[in-house]
Amino acid sequence: MQMNTQIPALKIENLVKRYKGGFQALNGISFKVSQGDFYALLGPNGAGKSTTIGIICSLVNKTSGSVEVFSHNIDENFAQAKKLIGLVPQEFNFNSFEPILEIVKYQAGYYGIQANIAKEKAEYTLNILGLWEKRKSTPRELSGGMKRRLMIARALIHDPQLLILDEPTAGVDIEIRRSMWELLQKLNDDGRTIILTTHYLEEAEYLCRNIGIINDGNIIIDTSLRELLDQLKKETFIVYLKNPITAAPDIENVSITLTDERTLEITPKENQTLELIFSDFAKLNIQIVSMRNKSNRLEELFMDLVNK
């Protein structure tokens, strides 16, 4: 589809949500997601992530504010916006007794796709999600990871430009999570805009270019992942040793913990160079085999932010 690339895939302004009973879940949030972006919406339980997504997809009524999907205002032109969005909701919401091929084809019908085309598309999406073999099974017969993949297959049936996933990898094992990451990356490389909510910071760090952090109904950070990581002063490294040791060495200006007899975690204090630290290791006759960044920097920042 040809589209003016200046138009954001999503533009949210002053979005407020007050639920019946008076609880205010969103306090007037604003953010934009550019076309082609991979955007993570992060935040602790109850922050307002699913509420925001529910409003974008018109499953939840907003109290005030505006939402535009590729410049289509959802109040004025939801039919257009709907065609452009593929949603993978947080909770499974399919009929557990229906064969999965039928579930996906039914969704195509919901988007007005003709039956013969729907069949082809269903085969295609079930194939790329590795579910074609299971097409005659019902969701009850699928594993948790397969159910998640079914949710994604179904969301892709009408070839949406904006894919929104609400915690797609919750409860999914590492291997399947990795394969889902690859798939999402491919969908993004193909030009789709992706918005994802997650509790796994490494997921956001691995996949996303831009990041919004929401807490108590407010956006507290909206920036690029790069900039966010650059803001972090402290950095922790995992250091692998040649020979086992029994206690963490005591070295000035660095905190060190022994995770097992051949693995240390070191966090240099500000202004302390790795070179100096390594020469201290050498003096203690501790030989280093390899090291890597511990990818917890975002996590630390996140804890700092939400505990402020």
Ligand SMILES: Nc1ncnc2c1ncn2[C@@H]1O[C@H](COP(=O)(O)OP(=O)(O)OP(=O)(O)O)[C@@H](O)[C@H]1O
């Ligand atoms: N239907 C509802 N009625 C009343 N309050 C609600 C309703 N749905 C959500 N809330 C409240 O709104 C707040 C935000 O909920 P939301 O589901 O958007 O959070 P979330 O960021 O998606 O959390 P999680 O990470 O746990 O999925 C919570 O305090 C929640 O209790």
Ligand SMILES: [Mg+2]
């Ligand atoms: Mg949620």
